[in-house]
Amino acid sequence: xxxxxxxxxxxxxxxxxxxxxxxxxxxxxxxxxxxxxxxxxxxxxxxxxxxxxxxxxxxxxxxxxxxxxxxxxxxxxxxxxxxxxxxxxxxxxxxxxxxxxxxxxxxxxxxxxxxxxxxxxxxxxxxxxxxxxxxxxxxxxxxxxxxxxxxxxxxxxxxxxxxxxxxxxxxxxxxxxxxxxxxxxxxxxxxxxxxxxxxxxxxxxxxxxxxxxxxxxxxxxxxxxxxxxxxxxxxxxxxxxxxxxxxxxxxxxxxxxxxxxxxxxxxxxxxxxxxxxxxxxxxxxxxxxxxxxxxxxxxxxxxxxxxxxxxxxxxxxxxxxxxxxxxxxxxxxxxxxxxxxxxxxxxxxxxx
Amino acid sequence: xxxxxxxxxxxxxxxxxxxxxxxxxxxxxxxxxxxxxxxxxxxxxxxxxxxxxxxxxxxxxxxxxxxxxxxxxxxxxxxxxxxxxxxxxxxxxxxxxxxxxxxxxxxxxxxxxxxxxxxxxxxxxxxxxxxxxxxxxxxxxxxxxxxxxxxxxxxxxxxxxxxxxxxxxxxxxxxxxxxxxxxxxxxxxxxxxxxxxxxxxxxxxxxxxxxxxxxxxxxxxxxxxxxxxxxxxxxxxxxxxxxxxxxxxxxxxxxxxxxxxxxxxxxx
Numbered sequence: 001x002x003x004x005x006x007x008x009x010x011x012x013x014x015x016x017x018x019x020x021x022x023x024x025x026x027x028x029x030x031x032x033x034x035x036x037x038x039x040x041x042x043x044x045x046x047x048x049x050x051x052x053x054x055x056x057x058x059x060x061x062x063x064x065x066x067x068x069x070x071x072x073x074x075x076x077x078x079x080x081x082x083x084x085x086x087x088x089x090x091x092x093x094x095x096x097x098x099x100x101x102x103x104x105x106x107x108x109x110x111x112x113x114x115x116x117x118x119x120x121x122x123x124x125x126x127x128x129x130x131x132x133x134x135x136x137x138x139x140x141x142x143x144x145x146x147x148x149x150x151x152x153x154x155x156x157x158x159x160x161x162x163x164x165x166x167x168x169x170x171x172x173x174x175x176x177x178x179x180x181x182x183x184x185x186x187x188x189x190x191x192x193x194x195x196x197x198x199x200x201x202x203x204x205x206x207x208x209x210x211x212x213x214x215x216x217x218x219x220x221x222x223x224x225x226x227x228x229x230x231x232x233x234x235x236x237x238x239x240x241x242x243x244x245x246x247x248x249x250x251x252x253x254x255x256x257x258x259x260x261x262x263x264x265x266x267x268x269x270x271x272x273x274x275x276x277x278x279x280x281x282x283x284x285x286x287x288x289x290x291x292x293x294x295x296x297x298x299x300x301x302x303x304x305x306x307x308x309x310x311x312x313x314x315x316x317x318x319x320x321x322x323x324x325x326x327x328x329x330x331x332x333x334x335x336x337x338x339x340x341x342x343x344x345x346x347x348x349x350x351x352x
Numbered sequence: 353x354x355x356x357x358x359x360x361x362x363x364x365x366x367x368x369x370x371x372x373x374x375x376x377x378x379x380x381x382x383x384x385x386x387x388x389x390x391x392x393x394x395x396x397x398x399x400x401x402x403x404x405x406x407x408x409x410x411x412x413x414x415x416x417x418x419x420x421x422x423x424x425x426x427x428x429x430x431x432x433x434x435x436x437x438x439x440x441x442x443x444x445x446x447x448x449x450x451x452x453x454x455x456x457x458x459x460x461x462x463x464x465x466x467x468x469x470x471x472x473x474x475x476x477x478x479x480x481x482x483x484x485x486x487x488x489x490x491x492x493x494x495x496x497x498x499x500x501x502x503x504x505x506x507x508x509x510x511x512x513x514x515x516x517x518x519x520x521x522x523x524x525x526x527x528x529x530x531x532x533x534x535x536x537x538x539x540x541x542x543x544x545x546x547x548x549x550x551x552x553x554x555x556x557x558x559x560x561x562x563x564x565x566x567x568x569x570x571x572x573x574x575x576x577x578x579x580x581x582x583x584x585x586x587x588x589x590x591x592x593x594x595x596x597x598x599x600x601x602x603x604x605x606x607x608x609x610x611x612x613x614x615x616x617x618x619x620x
Contacts, residue, residue: 079575079578079579082579082581083394083578083581086392086393086394086581087385087392087394087395088385088388088389088392088394099579102580102581102582103393103581105391105393106389106391106392106393106394106581107389107391107392145567145576146576146579146580147579170567171565171566171567171572171576172484172564172565172567173563173564173565175564176475176476176479176484176564176565177565179476179479179480180479180483180484183479183480185479185483185484228389318412318413318414319580320580
């Protein structure tokens with residue numbers, strides 16, 4: 001009798017599991033997007049809060065429903081998102097055009113959506129003591145090594161005809177560098193927002209010596225999807241859904257009625273700078289807020305020159321051992337492909 | 353322990369097998385990851401790891417220095433200075449609060465609080481107080497290990513059998529003699545054991561601080577290479593840390609055997 005009961009319960013569990021699986025199959029395929037707090041990437045967190053997409057596994061918002069995919073959002077710090085993506089645990093990642101080069105050597109990647117470009121968001125801030133380049137040579141310049149900070153520093157020096165090797169760039173986490181500078185322990189730092197605005201506000205004798213406005217469109221924040229994930233069923237729909245959602249948020253930002261609230265929501269976790277400063281932040285981190293602007297970048301000639309320069313920098317600084325093959329258009333080869341077809345696909349798909 | 357001890361041969365074989373499980377487990381994981389993506393760098397194969405090790409030990413083309421040499425020098429200096437001050441301070445404070453009730457009242461509460469503080473979460477505090485030079489790394493290690501170490505010494509002293517102290521007093525020992533000849537020697541093995549257990553945490557604090565602010569050292573290299581997804585460099589560095597930990601353990605065990613011949617314990 002006991003045995004019969006055991007068998008019955010075994011079958012009950014089994015049939016429950018079997019009946020559960022077809023339900024799961026009917027659900028939308030899930031894709032993971034790893035993101036970290038940054039003005040144009042926090043958009044995905046805000047979209048989740050606004051209910052446009054639902055970042056939880058097994059739950060979908062209207063945009064996800066439209067494209068038939070389930071976008072799963074994973075928020076963590078920047079370094080971790082890169083590792084999650086490189087290990088294949090995330091299908092897509094929010095990353096800069098420079099930091100993607102190293103992961104792309106092991107995981108062929110497609111840049112499907114440029115979200116913003118640094119236009120003053122990366123800056124060299126100095127104190128009163130530093131009057132010119134000769135003064136700068138004598139002090140330690142603190143910033144995150146082998147990152148967009150060191151790139152901004154080197155590129156600007158070269159623009160001025162200076163040799164970056166004659167300067168002492170020392171590695172320091174941007175938050176730490178900003179704190180040290182504000183306490184007067186340092187005289188020159190290269191950091192990004194919110195630390196740029198925060199530091200200028202908190203130390204009165206500080207000024208920007210140069211920033212990324214002199215290298216417009218060279219530091220690009222974007223969404224990258226692995227080629228393998230795009231090849232999965234509904235992979236292309238996933239890329240389209242992410243793009244669609246991003247432009248939904250830009251519409252919210254442009255809307256006079258809800259624009260300010262959206263901006264505040266964007267800034268909430270990113271910094272505690274308030275509305276006025278957030279207006280400045282989005283000026284210094286220029287959004288590619290329409291598909292047209294994004295296409296202009298992706299299909300323009302400047303991007304090719306930019307990527308050549310960035311790759312050369314990364315090879316020189318040994319960020320990558322060999323130059324990754326960067327391609328443009330829709331060809332399916334190369335380590336990193338800038339592909340505008342997904343944005344076009346979203347533009348061509350009628351609104352529901 | 354319960355049950356008869358194992359004979360040497362089966363014992364060594366079982367120990368080797370348990371290490372093999374770790375190695376095989378890693379190999380399997382790397383294999384699985386490379387089926388998914390043949391070029392994967394997040395869980396490198398042994399061949400990839402070999403290349404990473406070469407990168408660590410060869411002369412760097414740009415700087416002309418070997419990563420491992422410069423990093424080990426920088427980190428070892430910070431670690432040993434931190435350990436030195438931490439241990440010296442802990443012994444002094446531990447003995448003081450263990451032996452003298454006044455000291456106990458002064459230090460014990462603040463030690464109890466500090467022992468619960470995770471220094472890695474209060475990095476900013478250390479930057480403000482100590483800047484970002486060597487003293488900051490030393491400071492964070494000291495604050496990390498001193499309270500716990502002092503507390504274990506304090507507890508060990510409380511465990512010194514009353515009759516030992518009574519006997520020494522009856523035989524006419526002075527205060528200093530009592531502290532040095534009876535108490536210090538009685539708790540010395542526990543002190544060494546406590547130090548052994550604090551090597552790991554000291555490393556954690558050092559690496560965390562180097563993660564945030566260092567342009568040389570183990571934590572710097574680990575963070576940078578992890579961001580570039582060069583795990584073929586990261587894992588050998590971790591292996592070096594493990595080996596270093598074993599070496600330190602061995603040295604302290606040896607010191608214990610030499611210094612505390614009267615003390616019997618199982619791991620001897």
